[in-house]
Amino acid sequence: MRLKKPFMYWLEYSFWNVVDLVFPPTCPGCQTIGERWCENCQKAVTQMPAQVCQVCGEPSPKTLCKRCDVSRSAVVHIRSWAVFKQPVRSALHTLKYRHNIGLGQVLAESLAPGLNEFNWPIQAIVPIPLSEERQRERGYNQVSLIARPLAQLSHMDYLPRGLRRARHTRSQVGLTLEERKQNLKNAFLADPKLVAGKNILVIDDVCTTGATLTEAACALSEAGARSIYAYTVARAISHKDA
Ligand SMILES: [Zn+2]
Ligand SMILES: [Zn+2]
Secondary structure, eight states: OSSSSHHHHOOOOOHHHHHHHSSSOOOOTTOBBOSSSSSOOOOOOBOOOOOOOOOOOOBOOOSSSSHHHHHOSSSSEEEEEEETTHHHHHHHHHHHHHHHHHHHHHHHHHHHHHHHHTTTOOOEEEEEEOHHHHHHSSSSTTTHHHHHHHHTTTOOEEETEEEEEOOOOOOOOOOHHHHHHHHTTTTTEOOOOHHHHHHHEEEEEEESHHHHHHOOOHHHTTTTTTTTEEEEEEEOOOOTTT
């Protein structure tokens, strides 16, 4: 995997740099005007602890957490760039509600070195999709704003239609792991024409229990994908684990 920026990436994002000169952005972490994401906010990001479960990425003193020790996951590895708290929380909120393409690029550039270090044998990147209803409402999928530049930076195929929501699901906020699993059962469908035979990296903004990523991986496996990896911007860590 090379981190050299491809020409099209450079061209496209130079355009957004010009837009920044005309309409100065605001740093979502501290409201500084003229910065998409300032250096102080980047320094204030809480990295994930070094000791995590090798499969699900949950902080764990052992190589495998209790859950992964007893049942096999559909995802080979789940990893996250940062802990889900400020200023990353504000950055993801801005991405979700303000269609901030420049910020998506900044986050992709933060995620790219970690992905490069994992050295996973990935061929294509698939974003976790929104339901059609939610996408119509919002006008875009915020995960694509990160996944697309990340695919360009990592020289991988980008498959925005690799996965789709088979049905609308209720919000996961406040649900337990079991309730989340039930809520997401068969929620995704993958396109075999796009994913069969490939090693796929699934991208999402936040990982809470891993239920969404696992369900997406099941759909990809059923469509013939070879192995599935997942990487998210942030991970929600409960206080007992922190
Ligand atoms: Zn800032
Ligand atoms: Zn685990």
